Amino acid sequence: MYASLIRDVTEQKVAHLEIQQLNEVLEQRVVERTAELAEANRELEAFSYSISHDLRAPLRAMDGYSRLALDDYAANLPDEARRYLEIVHSSALTMSRMIDDLLRLSRLGRQALNLQSVQPGDLVRKVLESFAAEIKERQVQVSVQDMPTCQADAGLLQQVYANLINNALKFTRPCPQPRIEVGCIQRNSTPVYYVRDNGVGFDSQYTEKLFSVFQRLHSQKDYEGDGIGLALVQRIIRRHGGMIWAEAETHQGATFYFTLNRQFNMEADD
């Protein structure tokens, strides 16, 4: 019995030592991984710095010189040559906007969230005010339901609503009686906020692509935009720990849902 007690103690000691060693290895690994992440972050930072400085100068030259050719020599140029120069000019400006969009997206990922108690209805009303002229002119029926208060970054959440409502207005343009509804439902005890319209919708098989950068499901000719809005929206929602998804059918309107809650599980039952 005495011998077995000694063996137990020794085993315990060995086990203890092993745990200690494992902990040290783990800690070492955390330090290494953190350093790697910090390095990756620095590289990204340098990358976006370089993009914002260096990619704009060649674009300015493209825009400037094509503009100069058009302004100074238009009379000597055949129509087709003028058209080519117009394309250079407008493409340079498009790319410049895309660079700005990408930078906004990358800054969004790094900027700290200023979480506070926010009443989404207030933000929605502010956004609607900025679209008041269009809403009145096109006689868009807008309804804003009561919504529970949430914890969010007010500025960023307002951007979410601005983008979703802007889209709703844009894609209801062909509708004779455009309707937009903003509200909130409860799912699995979590508030799910939504923006719904009765516009042209989209083919639900492309839902995955909706939130990708520079992806557009409608032609630039019919619906202007750079294809960055929903990517920004998704980034903001994810920064809050939430999810965003959409339901739609072609010509049957679209509904965008989002949560701001880390615990939300779409699959779970109540």
Place this chain on the structure above:
Amino acid sequence: MTKILLVEDNPYDEELAVLALKTNQPVEKVAISRDGAQALEYLFGEESQASLRSLKVVLLDIKLPKVDGMEVLRRIRANPITRFLPVVMLSSSNQESDIQKAYQLGANSYIVKPVNFELFCQALQQVGGYWLLLNQLPHNPHQ
């Protein structure tokens, strides 16, 4: 009689800027430096006394070969002769850290060069008009 020193390493940006300034300024009043070292030579070199006398503003790019724009700005502010010389930073980027640093070093203004040529021209014409025609400089006893 140079009134504007344009410090710009990109030859196309330089040409476009000169074209833009030309609409309300005779071109011979614009001097060009292609990098920070050239700018420092212009401002503090052997012939600097003559060039500084009529100089009203420096248009300074941030990203420059050899000596960057921030360092040129720092040296301008550190020297009693050029301490009050108006410096307008001209940058391609609206990077907050650059704007902060430029103002901390004593820049008078920070302008993001628009990609759109029309806006670029307007910006430079306004800058030229403001610093050359409207702005009043203090008497400099060190000159």
